[in-house]
Amino acid sequence: MERGWLASKRSKLHWLGTLLLTCSAGFTSVNLQADVVKYRLVVDNTWSEANHPGAFPFESHFSWFGGTTHNDQVSFWQEGEPTSPGMTQMAETGRTDILMDEVGVAIQAATSDQKLSYQWWFCPSGTTADRCDEKTVEFDVDSDFPRVTMVSMLGPSPDWFIGVSGLPLRENGQWRQEVVVELPPFDGGTRSENR
16 A cells, blocks of 8 residues: 545545534433533435436445544544555555554554444445445544544545544533534545556
8 A cells, every 4th residue: 555645625526425423312411511422423425326427436335434532632634644554544445444553552642532433334325235334323422532533435436535534523611412514525645546
């Protein structure tokens, strides 16, 4: 795997979906000032031939999602910065093994709290690949680690991916009750189309 530079958003694909994070506590009301809360993440993959004519290959999907909850003392990826080995593997293959190792190092350094690893495809409606599974996951977030980073490869592609980097879930001492993030595709910068 070659290390690259995260390039700009891929303009020809526009938005491929959204992430919806909602702060929840089962059927009870949410204490927005609690130390630990549960977030529900809903992945809405809207990549389709209708929405992206000519840019919807067979079995289009978001690959494994990987990431972590963390504080502001660590970053796992930024546009315009060199890719780590974990980001390179994720962007090129859809696997998050090395990225989870990097998260493990951050956990030991007390800058991350937990590994978030979902090893199935998140597919748009109508995709019937065997590897497609649930589009909703839940995880706890601690007030000492109030940011989330999540990434997923666009499959099939050379090295494109979607994700959020250091998304704050807490503002002014309170948890954000709902966060909606549109997902533009990013170019991992490790495989050039011109090579």
